[in-house]
Amino acid sequence: MNGARYYTEPMTDTFASPITEIDERRVTVVLSETCFYPEGGGQPADRGTLAGVSVTDVQKDDAGVIRHTLSHPLAETVSVGDRVSGVIDWPHRWDYMQQHTGQHVLSGALMAEADAATVSVHQGEELTTIEVDREEISPDRLSAVERRANEIIRDDRALRTFWVDSSELEGYRLRRPTSRTGRIRLVEIEEFDLVACGGVHLPRTGMLNLIHLVAVERIRGRLRLAFKIGDRALEDYAAKDEALQRAAFQVSAQPADVPDRLAALISEVQEAGRAHRHMAARIAELELERRLDGTPAHAAAGIVLEGEDQEVFSAIVEHASEEPERRLCVLNRTDSGLHWGIVIGAAYPFPQQELRDGILGPLGAKGGGKPPVWRGIIKDPDDDSADRFRDAFIRVADALHSRPPR
Numbered sequence: 001m002n003g004a005r006y007y008t009e010p011m012t013d014t015f016a017s018p019i020t021e022i023d024e025r026r027v028t029v030v031l032s033e034t035c036f037y038p039e040g041g042g043q044p045a046d047r048g049t050l051a052g053v054s055v056t057d058v059q060k061d062d063a064g065v066i067r068h069t070l071s072h073p074l075a076e077t078v079s080v081g082d083r084v085s086g087v088i089d090w091p092h093r094w095d096y097m098q099q100h101t102g103q104h105v106l107s108g109a110l111m112a113e114a115d116a117a118t119v120s121v122h123q124g125e126e127l128t129t130i131e132v133d134r135e136e137i138s139p140d141r142l143s144a145v146e147r148r149a150n151e152i153i154r155d156d157r158a159l160r161t162f163w164v165d166s167s168e169l170e171g172y173r174l175r176r177p178t179s180r181t182g183r184i185r186l187v188e189i190e191e192f193d194l195v196a197c198g199g200v201h202l203p204r205t206g207m208l209n210l211i212h213l214v215a216v217e218r219i220r221g222r223l224r225l226a227f228k229i230g231d232r233a234l235e236d237y238a239a240k241d242e243a244l245q246r247a248a249f250q251v252s253a254q255p256a257d258v259p260d261r262l263a264a265l266i267s268e269v270q271e272a273g274r275a276h277r278h279m280a281a282r283i284a285e286l287e288l289e290r291r292l293d294g295t296p297a298h299a300a301a302g303i304v305l306e307g308e309d310q311e312v313f314s315a316i317v318e319h320a321s322e323e324p325e326r327r328l329c330v331l332n333r334t335d336s337g338l339h340w341g342i343v344i345g346a347a348y349p350f351p352q353q354e355l356r357d358g359i360l361g362p363l364g365a366k367g368g369g370k371p372p373v374w375r376g377i378i379k380d381p382d383d384d385s386a387d388r389f390r391d392a393f394i395r396v397a398d399a400l401h402s403r404p405p406r
């Protein structure tokens, strides 16, 4: 594994090295030394360019040979022995070094402050998650973990990496035992944490800036903790701050008062909704009485409303359905279409087929329901749709004979 400069110079983003091997298709290249980190240990491979061609993957084989995969064949003018320049996609590398180094700090802090061992780690696009061997950690302890991690950052401690033989491991107090044998790479955060790891790390903890715990989830009897680490934490803070400022402006409150202000607004809205429904029911009663004034009791009838509030329209239909001998259709012409409601009281058989064939089908009306009420809409009504609906309904309803009393 000679030539793994990503280990000795983790902060180098541009380098040059002679080529030692090019495959026949000229898309796989081996260098005498490289700053490209090959995928491994939960960290992705570096991306970037080699001799100006995009590097899409970097892998290390069992013999320790590192192969760079290119998006396009290398230029014919380039041969084995030529020195080529490599450029690492630095935002990509910087982000995952922060995530990975931050995870070392957090796993150390979890062990120190909550006696929780790291079981697995996932570096996602948005969050880095750490699963620990504990079913529960109190909010106080979790705060202590976060505080400790940020103290380690503030201390700007050095990360030291060194190789030992597995036979020498007894002399080291590793946070997590390793089953590896042979030459083993140890990573130490000065006077805080020591583990075996083959990853690529920031040289100092100060480069992490900030760590924040954003979510705690219980999964398979364990805790999974989600963190914003490094630049991601700062970006997250800025985005959340902006969202909160906008919300504060919208509800005319100081940022810290937004939750209480929202709770008060929600309860006002709920109260207004209740009052609205109550008034709509009262208007519906009066409107039904007024509209049916002079209509013989329980004769089939139709009402056409113009742009009535939908809550009032619904309340009229509901109110009418309380009367077992009612046969009524209610229509409401609005901007969204012609809303319709049909009530056939329980004293009559509900004429499903006749309603479908005689009214809904011919008028292109959508909807249905559960007797005694059907409701729906005609999306694109003609000028005479409401009148045709009402007339057809009265014909169908008049033809019904009441059921014998039960």
Ligand SMILES: [Zn+2]
Residues within 6 Å of the ligand: 100, 104, 187, 197, 198, 199, 200, 201
């Ligand atoms: Zn590591």
